Amino acid sequence: MKRFSTFVVAVCLCGNAVASDADFERVADRFVSDLPAFSPIAATRIGDHSVDSELDQVDAAARAGLIGAYEDYRDSLAKIDRDSLSRANQVDYELLSAEIESRLWSLETLQEWAWNPLYYVNGAGSAIYDLVARDFAPVEQRLANVASRLEQFPRYFDQARTSLQLERVPKIHAETAVAQNLGVMSIIDNMIVPEMDALTPATRERLEAAVEIARDALADHQTWLEEELMPRAAGDFRLGAELFDSKLGFTLNSPMSRREIQSRAEAEYESLRNEMYALAREVYAEQHPYTAFPDNPDEAYKQAIIRAALEEAYQVLPPRDGVVEAARAALQRATDFTIQNNLVTVPDDPVEIILMPEFQRGRSVAYLDAPGALDRGQKTFYAIAPLPEDWTDEQVESFLREYNLLSIEVLSVHEGVPGHFLQLALSNRYPSTLRHVLRSGPMVEGWAEYSERVMIDAGYLDNDPLAGLIFLKWYLRVATNAIIDAAIHVDGMTRDEAMKLMIEGAFQEEREAAGKWVRAQLSSTQLSTYFVGYQEHVEMREAVEAAWGDEFTLRRYHDQALSYGSPPVKYIRALILGQDIPRSGE
Numbered sequence: 001m002k003r004f005s006t007f008v009v010a011v012c013l014c015g016n017a018v019a020s021d022a023d024f025e026r027v028a029d030r031f032v033s034d035l036p037a038f039s040p041i042a043a044t045r046i047g048d049h050s051v052d053s054e055l056d057q058v059d060a061a062a063r064a065g066l067i068g069a070y071e072d073y074r075d076s077l078a079k080i081d082r083d084s085l086s087r088a089n090q091v092d093y094e095l096l097s098a099e100i101e102s103r104l105w106s107l108e109t110l111q112e113w114a115w116n117p118l119y120y121v122n123g124a125g126s127a128i129y130d131l132v133a134r135d136f137a138p139v140e141q142r143l144a145n146v147a148s149r150l151e152q153f154p155r156y157f158d159q160a161r162t163s164l165q166l167e168r169v170p171k172i173h174a175e176t177a178v179a180q181n182l183g184v185m186s187i188i189d190n191m192i193v194p195e196m197d198a199l200t201p202a203t204r205e206r207l208e209a210a211v212e213i214a215r216d217a218l219a220d221h222q223t224w225l226e227e228e229l230m231p232r233a234a235g236d237f238r239l240g241a242e243l244f245d246s247k248l249g250f251t252l253n254s255p256m257s258r259r260e261i262q263s264r265a266e267a268e269y270e271s272l273r274n275e276m277y278a279l280a281r282e283v284y285a286e287q288h289p290y291t292a293f294p295d296n297p298d299e300a301y302k303q304a305i306i307r308a309a310l311e312e313a314y315q316v317l318p319p320r321d322g323v324v325e326a327a328r329a330a331l332q333r334a335t336d337f338t339i340q341n342n343l344v345t346v347p348d349d350p351v352e353i354i355l356m357p358e359f360q361r362g363r364s365v366a367y368l369d370a371p372g373a374l375d376r377g378q379k380t381f382y383a384i385a386p387l388p389e390d391w392t393d394e395q396v397e398s399f400l401r402e403y404n405l406l407s408i409e410v411l412s413v414h415e416g417v418p419g420h421f422l423q424l425a426l427s428n429r430y431p432s433t434l435r436h437v438l439r440s441g442p443m444v445e446g447w448a449e450y451s452e453r454v455m456i457d458a459g460y461l462d463n464d465p466l467a468g469l470i471f472l473k474w475y476l477r478v479a480t481n482a483i484i485d486a487a488i489h490v491d492g493m494t495r496d497e498a499m500k501l502m503i504e505g506a507f508q509e510e511r512e513a514a515g516k517w518v519r520a521q522l523s524s525t526q527l528s529t530y531f532v533g534y535q536e537h538v539e540m541r542e543a544v545e546a547a548w549g550d551e552f553t554l555r556r557y558h559d560q561a562l563s564y565g566s567p568p569v570k571y572i573r574a575l576i577l578g579q580d581i582p583r584s585g586e
Helices: 021-038 040-046 060-078 087-110 118-132 139-151 153-163 171-198 201-232 241-252 258-287 299-313 323-340 393-402 405-415 420-427 433-437 441-457 465-489 495-505 510-522 528-551 554-564 569-577
Strands: 351-355 366-369 380-384
Touching (some): 021 040, 021 060, 021 087, 021 433, 040 118, 087 241, 087 569, 118 171, 139 153, 139 171, 139 201, 153 201, 171 510, 241 258, 241 465, 258 299, 258 465, 258 528, 299 465, 323 351, 323 380, 366 420, 380 420, 393 510, 420 441, 420 554, 441 465, 441 528, 441 554, 465 495, 465 510, 465 528, 495 510, 528 554, 528 569, 554 569
Parallel strands (some): 351 380
Antiparallel strands (some): 366 380
């Protein structure tokens, strides 16, 4: 494997300003081709399988090499006259420039490699999961590479332990690493061992030996996590204003500041609660037709009516072991409705609903795992976490009330059609591999949130006011996420304050709120991506609708908006409307 102590970016740009698209494209192509050297794990994820047998180097020498490589890329980009490039390449130039700055800042300033043990546990899990989850190559070849990576686990975890500075590790990150490290073993037991019978004797013998090496390495790391890291983990999970604002800027690549996001989210929070009350009155009046509602109800009255209406949804719950099956049926309904109402082109790419791998559990209830940019035609996975076996009956009921059958409809719109699955499948068709690799979280998450509103506005689930109420509750969750994201990391919001806002203010069940509190600690700035992306999508649609006039249709607009890959929304807006391509941060 190429080590960065001797790595040199092989791009020659002469003079002070290079105006050629070809010169930029050489830099962009070189960056994509160098991704395996940056991280073999990440390369496998995007579908570059040239280093599937290698496992990342995560020591100080590797980090120094990465910094040097990224600085070389920054220098190369500085020699290119961005304004003379084609509009498509101007977008890609901004994406690559922002990515380089983000990676340098993460390595040099944020330094998660020094205080976040999940940085390494998740890497180990992904290193083998991504080799076996999809059939991109014969099983013999994929499992031979699994064996090679498992053989490197002792070195990898030794480098991880050397890199981590125990006193800087927050307790919540240590606790989550303890739980998720054991999940890596489940990949071996559930996805690798059952395939051994299909191997040649030589490959099987090597893999069996490698599995034992990995078991020992994981056991040693588990002991270290529990006996060394946990007792000494004393870091503050809160980033503080300076780090949070910088990270937020890199995460969003949006002109919205933390204060503007908070202001918008708080205003949306109040507006959504009023919308929910209006729909709750319809639901309540259907059950209690002689109710006389006051003209100017106070907040306590609104709260009671909304809660009473939501109880109607909570009467129809999936069985404890039936969430996946309910999601499968909901995804089919959402797909059929999207096609019948001509909302957007629906791709025929394969998608499968699966139980979330154990090493990924503990952050969210569900996620969409799309194939990498270079793994065209491979399956997309809609992963759902099973209910923990040690939950009490009260905790199970709390979860199922939150994920009632109507909520599973919303979840499947968000993760499936016309949400993440549809958007990412169409994104894969855009010809720029760089743009796909550097896709925008706010664009992707914002589209999924926007797609929920498109469906309910189009009459999904027969314009049922109770379904509309649940959709609004989910968007209220989005606004609340944006509020607590900054409030926790900058303003010092406590667990009790966050739980009260989520449970009383946003009508979330205790299990959902408790999980979100953990997630907010582990994933600073990510919770803001949904709200910011949604706001940007709504504003873009309004601008395009005004510009197109009578020629505007949802199908035409959605297909064009999704035809540019997944860059930040501001770039899509500029491309559709023929505006100047904004610079990062504008």
